[in-house]
Amino acid sequence: MVLSLIFSAARLSYAAGSLSRSFAMLALSCLWTTWSLVLFGGVNQHFLRLAAISILSLHTAASLMTSTFTKFWMFFSLTIEVNAVALIIKVFDSNTTYITLVTSLIVGITGLYGALSNILYETVGEDVLPQGTPIIQQRKPEEPYMPCPALPSRKTEAIYKAAEYLNEGHVIGAPTDTVYGLIASCKHPESISAIYHIKGRPPEKPICLCVSDIDQIKYANPPFSDLLWTFMHLCYPGGITCVVHKGDWLRRIGVGDAIDYVGTKDSVAIRVPDSTVLSYLLSISGPVALTSANPSGEVDSTHHDMVIDRLGHKVAAVVCDDESHEIVPSTVVNCTKIDEGTITFFRIGCVPQDVVEALFERAKAIKNSKSTDLKFNSISLNK
Template structure:
């Protein structure tokens, strides 16, 4: 082929001798004949009977790629059946990714200690880091009759539902709340963080399952998941399901507030998240001044 190309160039500038021109055309004809014969034979018999070599140019054929199946069930949050599917998975002890009013989270039923333990393995989360709980409304908390001060109740009324989690003293009242067998697997020995999410889908899910043990849906130490596709790609192969709700409402997790000594020394911001620390303190000062 290199010789043919050279001869073509010489022919173009009218410097190709006639005998060489004849030889070139003969050679080119033989190459074309061999190529046509080899292509036909290889196509008919479905294998390379006559060697062709690698192509000089490759034509990319556009083929519709079939979308790979997700590693777990991934129903839409916009359908009641999708919500029921995830609720059923959680009720029997599964771990699922769910949307919240902040970023996506991993959820397990507080009635299944093994499911809460599985969350730690899925995330490779250090055991010393406690897991919080989500409830659907403040009335659910009142029915459990925790020994909270009037100041704490009023503060909660001003921050729930929303992206603020309150750490409170732990007690037997949590079992009335529906924590059950998961009591020793959420929070610490002395305290627990409780949050009421401001997300209709999440609240409906909690109403179906009871309180949920919650932590962010990402491998420990990595960034938060802000879309259900991130949860599926990062952790889907370890989960029973992911409730798909598109983009998350926030790019940051919730703000965590220590309220265990709210009457003695006030509140402490342990983690500033989607709600600025200044706003939280402003709410607290307003509540405290209201009670004076």
């Protein structure tokens, strides 16, 4: 049982990243095994002499490492070292009637003190039975400089913090279903203007509107045709951005005064990303202005490190989600003339043109099928 506890302690020490503590515990387990064989195993002691000396040397090396542990560890290691010397004496057939007993008692008392000290610390939260500071202090590695907070995407607390930055009018970097983007809340139009300065983006290039799901758009009740609604349902969520006509309906989804800051005078590009992280963030913060997180004219950011390195000193924070799902941005489709049976492309991105055109043909087929069903039902009713 004692051996299993020591091996468990060695494994936990290794898992915690302390190789020196793990080595010390392994040396102790070897020492304990040899001691057990001598006292209880009935093994010829002459065969254990070499092992005893080797184990003593191994534990001596482990004892030297305890100078970086607490003072209690050093004292405990010293008592075991004395106990190991007693083992050597016994192996060489010397009279050790009292040496082994005394050294064993010292080890037991010291170990009991250490166990009680740790139990009380975990219970009370203070060093009731102090163990002392290390004689040799290990130098802690310097943490890398971060120009802005890095918020882990897998923590809800971090997403709420990101939403807090947006609600305060800051610009942050965030993952999307394509490349990393810069986002600013529509509640603060001035933060959308800040995106242009952060990126060095030409003012004539519009910024798209990003919402968490298509139901947010439906809630605003825009004057979209059945064909446009059908096409958008096929495109969203995903790597397709639809450009539609502007209108007061944008105010009803929370765009507010930012209506003049997204899109152009007559149209606006709408993104509904297929990203759990970004959708959750937008469900908290509301609609945002979105553009790629890279200095204008440079390659897109496909990892949060790229955003931090290039724009970290200009943004409030970056939501970190490792590698992007795509290496190119979304495909931007002009849907302003969709009711005339035409769509065009502002940019071919992660979704190929033929895929988008196939979706458009499917949308027309669905609309025509509904129209046929409606006419058939109307004829049936007239009869």
